[in-house]
Amino acid sequence: MTPGEGLRKYFGFEQFREPQDEIVSSILGKRDTLVIMPTGGGKSLCYQLPALMLPGVTLVISPLIALMKDQVDALNARGIDAAMINSSQSWDEQRACLDKLNRGELKLVYVAPERFRAQSFVDALRGCEISLVAVDEAHCISQWGHDFRPDYMRLGEALERIGHPLCAAFTATATPEVRADIAKNLNLRDPSIFVSGFGRDNLSFAIRQVDKRKNKYARIVQLIENNGVGIIYCSRRKSVEEVSAGLREDHRPHVIYHGGMTASERDAAQDRFVQGEVPLAVATNAFGMGIDRADIRFVCHYEMPGSVEAYYQEAGRAGRDGKPAYCEMLFCYADKTTQDFFIDGSNPPLTLIYSIYSVLQRNANEQQEVYLAIDEIKDSLPGKANGMAVSAALGILRRHGVIERFDVTGSRMRGTRILKAVKSAGDLGLDARGLLIKRERDENKLRRLIQFAYAKSCRQQWILEYFEDADAAECGQCDRCRHREGDVRVLGEAETLTVQKALSGVARMSTRRTRHEWVARYGRDRVIKCLTGSQAKTILEPGLDKLSTWGVLKDEGVEFVGKLLDELENSGYLAVAEGDYPLLELTESGSKVMFGEAKPRLVWPQTAASVMETTEPDDNLYEQLVKLRNEMRRKRGNPPAYTIFPNTVLKQLAALQPATAEEAMVVKGVGPQKARTILPPFLEIIAAHSGEAQTVG
Incomplete structure (x- = not known):
């Protein structure tokens, strides 16, 4: 069966979108593949079709549980055997899926990356015929990416433990640096790399400078009135709740989505929005929604995100049906403090990491196990600590083999096991320079986002050049292009x-x-x-x-x-x-x-000078200016003509035809003094001449 025949048989499509056919052929040719394709470009088909044409099962690794469910349901509706394994399921449900997997009864299995924490899960995969591992949202594996997830770091090692099957990685946005990191961390072998055009011709981008929250909300109301269905992204849970309160007061149906909700609450909210039950979603951009709804007509960023990558990926959820959609960021420089807080939380200093390690040492039992929640560790530290920084520090210690984290039976809390005993921060074996570089790069990403907000060039072209897209061109429809x-x-x-x-x-x-x-x-x-x-x-x-x-x-x-x-x-x-x-x-x-x-x-x-160089003086106007100069000379006792204005100045005035003294002062020979004392009657002659010319025209 050819890829084209498979496309018609399984999906009912007559032809591929560019470059889906090349990607599918690369995977079917048993070559590791890295795909950078914008949101709405058809990434899922690029691994789903090969999965159906290859003999064994395909594992699809995705961090978005709700999106897994949508894709599994859609595949099942087509008569395709697909299932998922994630934390939203009971152990019995996961075990039943693994049993089907071992019996070869499934073609696609969607797996959350945290499943690879358990050695038992990895062991269970060894007896399966895995033809392909598709890693979705692959930018999460790169610590230089905008949405780094520590659970993704295990994937390269896990692939080795299950025999290093064929691997294909997919993401919507990635700089060349992030692409290299993906290939390295997944151990891709001489991969085919496809970078589809990042441009979205149907999207119009705009950035609005707004300094007050009440003005931000007023603008949101306008966007809703003008566009209908949309997503409003916020940086903070508090902002989500503020916007939601306003929408409730205005009786506008919507759902909210933030980290303070339970997983089931977030999934339910996303389902309602994706199924079209409500027209609006208000969500924290720190918890990407993985939205797959075609008719989103606008995306509004209530506050600045932390990077251009995050902004473009989130904005790209608009207009997936190919129809025009609008993307606007409500920009206030003061909102930078929120992103600075996130950067601090994601990049703990070496001293804090060692302090956290010391807390773990003091509280470890004989088996070197520690049963402290994040808040308890934070409260044990000297001074004030950022809870995000504590979590990030534990992740860094784990990645360097100093500790390991494990699920505590019957509890949502995770335990910590110390694997390496040290007496000083230097003995932890951490890459201090790498930690510093990581922070600098995060700060640079935020700085580039702010540059983007202030840039006066075409919005989409600026973004495309950021991703080093060689075909970057002006879009002609963003706020900058419309006023250029x-x-x-x-x-x-x-x-x-x-x-x-x-x-x-x-x-x-x-x-x-x-x-x-x-x-x-x-x-x-x-x-x-x-x-x-x-x-x-x-x-x-x-x-x-x-x-x-x-x-x-x-x-x-x-x-x-x-x-x-x-x-x-x-x-x-x-x-x-x-x-x-x-x-x-x-x-x-x-x-x-x-x-x-x-x-x-x-x-x-x-400039006025360049205009004068290429513009011939108006002969009739020039004669009128000479006549006026002669009259002024007679009234002053016939001084030399140049003491008023020489011929060269009169010719330039006749070419430029300035309307104000400021415009006339670009002519060499018209200084501030003459502009006040001599120029006014000349401007009157020029204005009268210009008015006559317009009337005749």
């Missing part, structure tokens, strides 16, 4: 050199962290002054006039350099870094352009 004027184009050599000079100026005024990572030190005004060779006190005192880029764009003028920086920011090559005051920062994309590794694409700035 001018044509974006690849610049020529001379223009590129000018751009590189400007970017180099920003780099010289920054601190370099890595090859393409820069820390801003100065604001936009100071950058312009340095590039144009200013000798202002703010330039001379810090010694910025000693930089090689001081005055490098002096001939271009302040107006042009200012507009060039605007366009570089619009195109994502520069960004505003938030500190005590806004600083101008070189982005990774800008750094690559500066080093000649990428060609700049932007709207080339037009």
